[in-house]
Amino acid sequence: MLDNLPRGTICIEDIEMGMSRALQKVVTDQDIEMFAQISTDHNPVHLDDDYARDTIFEGRIAHGMLTAGLISAVIGEQLPGHGTVYLGQSLRFLAPVRPGDLVHAEVTVTDIDPAKRRVRMDCLCSVDGKKVLVGEATVLAPSRKFD
Template structure:
């Protein structure tokens, strides 16, 4: 994973409106297999290329929550960082993520 700042903690007093942090990651076959194991979601659209070719996706795709989970990495490692826990998110999956795709996750402070 590559990101724009070292990991650590930003104290609430130092957080400013518009502050932003990000990371990007190439989603690998191993990431998908590990997520299937941990989540117990073994849907063949994620794991079986032959099966997935016959779906609307025309090939394997990553679990949506695998990619959405990168938001947690930005919050928990960068902004605000260690010790933080976020309580919710609202998201929409706009396109499938396939093995080998680069995913970009960005968090921006919109309210304090």
């Protein structure tokens, strides 16, 4: 279940420095299994309790890109929202996300180039206030001029 702000679009003409949007989602076993099917990443650290117990994580973890996908959801649904085109994304994974964790994903505008419709945003995912993923995204924002 996602706990979101309203979805939609914020056009480049209305984006402001420091603007931020976020969502929260509990990562479930089903999410991890579906991501494994879609991505074809069946690494047992994600899917096999016995295997994962003997790793540095001492238990199963979600795919890092599943967590990163929550950043994509904020960008594609809220800020800038519908019509946004991803141009680039950097990610650093700081800690594991486990089945049952409530992930808070947030993006914050750090740079705007209105002439090129480019927006750069800091990206953060956290669990219980602890950063699990940080990064930066660059996107092409929608514009009312092209509606």
